[in-house]
Amino acid sequence: MTQTPVTPPSTSASPRVGLFVTCLVDLMRPSVGFAALRLLERAGAQVVVPENQTCCGQPAYNSGDFKSARAIARDVIEAFGAFDSVVAPSGSCAGMIRVHYPKLFADDPQWRARAEDLAARTLELTQYLANHLNLNDVSATLNATATYHDSCSSKREMGVSDEPRKLLATVDGLELKELADAETCCGFGGLFSIKFPDVSGAIADKKAEMIEDTHAELLVGADLGCLMNLSGKLKRRGQDGRPGVRVYHIAEVLAGMTDAPGVGDGEGETS
């Protein structure tokens, strides 16, 4: 399942990047989309946001509705046919395209070839940035301590682990405190969190405890699903007097957009 990250084709002209916004960012946190846009442009990419995109189809795929997943996948393949790279601010959605689309069309040679072509061009945001952004060009400052949550799909499907850390190290004033037991899932699992809320919540509790143990002020991650789950859990635990942790997507941190409320924070709330 683990894939070796691939460097996107480097061209002398600025590469054309299709931004796959993801349905969660579109709805829950548009600021992540704008942050990604800025970062990609700063990395020298010519970014296009195809209008006819919605979702990668993962909810259908993981629910066993392969027929719907295939139909949605065909639309995504069509919409993102023309770019040098397709970048998503989510390891989960990127993993869906990169690892699972080719499997969905295992019995359909024509679409499989197209799925494999798209898969080979699809990258998770930090993966793309780490290879393209000039890492000495520090343009974000954040005087804070943060811990980083590796999402399972980023880590295992996209093979991303060093990239976000390298990028975060370029943020002036930011101190990274590594999370213990980092390879364990946060309990989100997409619809799992709704279908099995007790178990999902119990897994999230363990992760939240690890996060609190770092005494970091910020939790940073690259998958909004995990971040919503963990923010929700940390806020609930905060009611019992545990330390408040502000939660941001890594794109927001790198783009210097942490003045806005964190995930789950209201207007004017600091934690």
Place this chain on the structure above:
Amino acid sequence: MSQKPPACNDFQLGAKKALDNKRLQAQLARTIKEGFQYKRRKGMSRLPEYDALRDRARDIKNHTLDHLDAYLERFEDEVVKAGGHVHWAETPQDARDIILDICIAADAKTVTKGKSMISEEIALNDHLAANGIQPIETDLGEYIIQLRDEPPSHIIAPAFHISKEQVADTFREHHTHLKADRDLREPTDLLIEARGELRQKFLNADVGITGANILIAETGTALIVTNEGNGDLTQSLPPIHIAVTSIEKVVPTLEDATTLLRLLARTATGQEMTVYTTFFTGAKRGDELDGPREFHIVLLDNKRSAMLGGPFHDVLRCIRCGACMNHCPVYACTSGHAYGWVYPGPIGSVLNPQLLGIAQAHVLPNASTLCGRCEEVCPVHIPLPDLLRTWRARAFNAGKPGGLQRLGLKMWAWLARRPLSYRLMVRFKMSLLRLLVGKRGRFTWFIGAGGWTKSRDLPAPQAATKHGGTFMDRYQRGER
């Protein structure tokens, strides 16, 4: 132990019970991470070629499965040559009948048993007991849960959900002929007591039944791994030894078996080898002093041959190390009983639907976050998340889940394929939500959020705040 009917579809109930059980949660916290996970990592670190061995083990198993009929026949020939008997059991009922017949022919009153998941799969103990033969489990964990009338909660550590204090209570309750005020505080005290109780039973048993971890085709040898030596006493003391196992355990050669052995204990418990590794070939020869007079091996199919060449073929590589459950975040919260039948954890969620039928176990493949850790740690590279998804697809095609969940999913998928309608719908929903959100960042309760808000808040969509709008709407309005 009386085996209860499968309750895989009651996973949520079982999980809730496990989560509410503070003692169990403490036991899980103590044993999973610092026990199993830490020990595996340490065991691996002492073996630089661990990953190469995994590939080799996968290849050995794949090769064997591609020629399973030939290797099983070779195994049978060699067992017969060595004076043993081979019995083919297509179904659990066949296996039970074969074993019972052997016991009846031997006029058996008591049977000692080594740990065997196949004997759990065929519910052997119930069958023997119902026919007047007393089965006595001799693996310490199995002995404890037999006294407590509980099923195993783990495939290699059947009683790991029970604390030593609980074991002491159980022993006091059952070993009433011993002094009531004896010291049972230390694990060693418990071990010595169990050993004392079992010693005479080993000597008196009419038949010994064990499993077999691996079968070796070229020599007709079966082998078991244990840490207590109880398997050896079960296998060698009674006049008759029956080994019951399943057909996919065969490998071609002795060398192949040792390759698997180098992985098995390391992955399971971090040990280089188990304390005892016992190879047995046929019955006692004429001039030998030790060993059983008769040796029988019962080879269970139970829908395994039907998996060959199909979507679940890869599961047949499993060497039953337990690493997938030891590293599963769900199992770490629920332990094994929640899974409702013999095999728990990710491997159980793939195997149980095959062995019981998807209607009886359709909830299990869904009870996973698909985090992929199980595949990562599997010593024979079984793609467990993909197989869980394949079961989800089968369940979905069979109408599970039904009702609102299904309707919701279909409606969402319909919209996801129509970006314009999708955006209209989202815009409408966000405009309604905006009234609720206001300056709030999250909800502590929300209609339709399922159980999400029972144990955590639900972050409010930024698209419904006063700077509102979805990303796509704002982007199309020219915002950058």
